[in-house]
Amino acid sequence: MVTDAGGTAPFHQELEEHSRPVWDAIFELPFVREVGDGTLALERFAYFIAQDVLYLDQFARVLARGATLADTPATREMFLRHAANVGRVEERLHEDLAPRIGLDVEAVRRQEPAPVTVAYTDHLLRVAHTGTLGELVAAVLPCYWVYARVGERLARRLPDHDVYRQWILAYASPEFHRSVDEQLALVDRLATLAGADERRLMHQWFLRSLRYEWMFWDQAYRTLRWPVAP
Numbered sequence: 156m157v158t159d160a161g162g163t164a165p166f167h168q169e170l171e172e173h174s175r176p177v178w179d180a181i182f183e184l185p186f187v188r189e190v191g192d193g194t195l196a197l198e199r200f201a202y203f204i205a206q207d208v209l210y211l212d213q214f215a216r217v218l219a220r221g222a223t224l225a226d227t228p229a230t231r232e233m234f235l236r237h238a239a240n241v242g243r244v245e246e247r248l249h250e251d252l253a254p255r256i257g258l259d260v261e262a263v264r265r266q267e268p269a270p271v272t273v274a275y276t277d278h279l280l281r282v283a284h285t286g287t288l289g290e291l292v293a294a295v296l297p298c299y300w301v302y303a304r305v306g307e308r309l310a311r312r313l314p315d316h317d318v319y320r321q322w323i324l325a326y327a328s329p330e331f332h333r334s335v336d337e338q339l340a341l342v343d344r345l346a347t348l349a350g351a352d353e354r355r356l357m358h359q360w361f362l363r364s365l366r367y368e369w370m371f372w373d374q375a376y377r378t379l380r381w382p383v384a385p
C-alpha cells in the first residue's frame with residue numbers, strides 16, 4: 156500500500172481495497188463485457204441510455220447540492236463546473252446517440268424511472284440532503300470512478316461498433332478522467348477532516364453507490380420493468 160509522509164494511505168485507496176470484490180463483479184458484468192466486444196443487443200443499450208437520462212437529471216441536482224455544501228471557493232467552483240458538465244458532455248452524448256438507437260429523449264423524460272434507477276437516485280439525493288459534504292462526495296465517487304475505470308479498460312481494445320465505441324471514448328477521455336481525479340482528491344481531503352463516525356458513513360455510502368452501479372448495468376441487461384403495473 157502506498158502511504159503519504161504521515162504513514163497513512165489516502166482514503167480513496169482504503170475505499171478501493173475494501174470494495175475490490177464489487178469492482179471485480181462490475182468488470183465481469185455481461186453488459187460491460189458485451190459493450191466492450193460490440194455484441195450487446197441494442198435493445199439493452201437503449202434501455203440503459205434511457206435510464207441514464209433519468210439518472211443524470213437527478214445526478215446533476217446532487218452535484219448542485221455539493222456546491223451548496225462546499226467548504227471552500229475551489230470546491231464550490233468544482234461542483235458548479237461538474238454539474239454544468241453533466242448537461243454539456245453526457246447529455247450531449249445521449250442526445251447524439253439516442254436517434255441512432257431509436258430513442259426519443261423527450262419521451263424518456265416523461266417515463267417513470269425503473270426500480271434500480273429510483274433506488275440509486277433516491278439514495279444519492281437522500282445523502283446529498285441529509286449528509287455532510289464528505290458523505291455526499293463518498294456517495295458520488297463511484298459514479299465517476301466506475302465509468303473512468305470501465306472506459307479505460309474498454310478503450311484498450313475498441314469494438315467494431317460505432318455507438319459503443321463513441322460511448323466508451325466519452326468515458327476514456329482525458330476531460331472525464333480529470334474530473335474523476337478532482338473527486339478523488341476531494342474525498343481524500345475531506346476524509347482527513349472527518350471524525351471516525353463520518354468516515355464510517357463515507358465508507359457505507361461509497362459501497363452502496365458502488366453496488367448500485369453494478370445493479371444499474373444488471374438492470375439494463377435484464378431490461379427490468381416494474382413487476383406489477385396498473
Ligand SMILES: Cc1ncc(CO)c(N)n1
Pocket residue numbers: 207210211245297298299302368371
Ligand atoms: C449510472 C451512472 N453512473 C455514473 C455515470 C457517469 O457519470 C453515469 N453516466 N451513469
